Amino acid sequence: METQFAPLSPATTQAGQTWLNRGKVRPTRQRIALAALLVGDGENRHVTAEGLFTAAKDSGESVSLATVYNTLRAFCDAGLLNEITVDAARSYFDTCVEDHPHFFWEETQELTDAPSSEVEIARLPDAPEGARIARVDVVIRLRRG
Amino acid sequence: METQFAPLSPATTQAGQTWLNRGKVRPTRQRIALAALLVGDGENRHVTAEGLFTAAKDSGESVSLATVYNTLRAFCDAGLLNEITVDAARSYFDTCVEDHPHFFWEETQELTDAPSSEVEIARLPDAPEGARIARVDVVIRLRRG
DNA sequence: CTATGTGCAAATCTTTTGCAGGCTA
DNA sequence: TAGCCTGCAAAAGATTTGCACATAG
Numbered sequence: 001m002e003t004q005f006a007p008l009s010p011a012t013t014q015a016g017q018t019w020l021n022r023g024k025v026r027p028t029r030q031r032i033a034l035a036a037l038l039v040g041d042g043e044n045r046h047v048t049a050e051g052l053f054t055a056a057k058d059s060g061e062s063v064s065l066a067t068v069y070n071t072l073r074a075f076c077d078a079g080l081l082n083e084i085t086v087d088a089a090r091s092y093f094d095t096c097v098e099d100h101p102h103f104f105w106e107e108t109q110e111l112t113d114a115p116s117s118e119v120e121i122a123r124l125p126d127a128p129e130g131a132r133i134a135r136v137d138v139v140i141r142l143r144r145g
Numbered sequence: 146m147e148t149q150f151a152p153l154s155p156a157t158t159q160a161g162q163t164w165l166n167r168g169k170v171r172p173t174r175q176r177i178a179l180a181a182l183l184v185g186d187g188e189n190r191h192v193t194a195e196g197l198f199t200a201a202k203d204s205g206e207s208v209s210l211a212t213v214y215n216t217l218r219a220f221c222d223a224g225l226l227n228e229i230t231v232d233a234a235r236s237y238f239d240t241c242v243e244d245h246p247h248f249f250w251e252e253t254q255e256l257t258d259a260p261s262s263e264v265e266i267a268r269l270p271d272a273p274e275g276a277r278i279a280r281v282d283v284v285i286r287l288r289r290g
Numbered sequence: 291c292t293a294t295g296t297g298c299a300a301a302t303c304t305t306t307t308g309c310a311g312g313c314t315a
Numbered sequence: 316t317a318g319c320c321t322g323c324a325a326a327a328g329a330t331t332t333g334c335a336c337a338t339a340g
Contacts, residue, residue: 118270125263
């Protein structure tokens with residue numbers, strides 16, 4: 001019921017390192033492993049700190065929870081991840097940094113991409129005086145039914 | 146720098162009571178005061194628990210912070226307020242319960258209404274199999290510039 | 291070698307909850 | 316009177332931080 005992660009392998013580790021380089025983030029053992037889990041297979045993912053921590057543990061990598069938090073923050077600061085706020089209780093991080101719409105499944109608390117080709121914002125207001133639009137978050141909340 | 150609240154007066158208190166009745170919420174002293182602050186003058190507001198707590202204190206009403214939290218929750222359950230999730234650190238509550246777009250001012254952490262006449266979602270994806278769309282949150286994040 | 295990252299535990303912050311006493315219907 | 320409400324303090328969760336040790340460049 002949660003996001004799958006890329007397996008740890010030479011190939012995904014390699015992909016993770018490339019990704020870290022792109023963000024100019026110093027590649028430590030822990031960061032390489034987390035990066036491999038996140039983007040090693042080229043899939044987009046939406047993860048929570050706890051979820052990534054569990055995945056790392058399950059892969060046999062020892063990474064502390066605090067480091068997972070710090071690392072997710074560092075990846076965001078480097079522009080490698082995007083933080084998505086859909087639930088007051090917990091932060092989600094998206095490996096796709098482009099602005100795009102999401103589905104949030106209220107029953108399972110799962111966040112997924114909505115097909116962006118099917119969401120069209122026809123008009124946006126002008127940014128008020130002295131401000132500019134940094135991002136437009138669109139979250140489609142789904143309930144079973 | 147934060148949302149203004151309606152003053153406490155016989156008129157706003159009266160309006161607050163009417164609002165509570167509409168939600169079939171038992172009118173206690175504390176709830177009446179909070180309702181008056183929130184909707185006594187008919188304006189729409191976006192508040193945090195802490196902000197409302199401070200406003201109550203400043204108005205000379207003694208309400209505990211726990212009660213503010215419980216009351217906001219009760220108002221939401223009654224359909225009188227809408228919870229808006231824009232910031233992982235804190236919940237916002239909107240006195241307007243209709244689905245409408247918001248501006249979120251990143252510098253001041255302030256949440257305001259975006260002119261809904263100027264936001265138009267032209268197309269929405271179908272809800273995936275077995276789900277229905279409960280709500281579509283649109284948050285336009287503003288940064289100074 | 292120096293700056294930066296890591297791990298652990300403790301600290302923070304928001305929100306919820308347990309319980310005893312108060313108040314509404 | 317019965318049941319819901321309030322206040323306080325404590326609990327609960329998520330996230331951050333301080334500090335000593337480890338490691339990348």
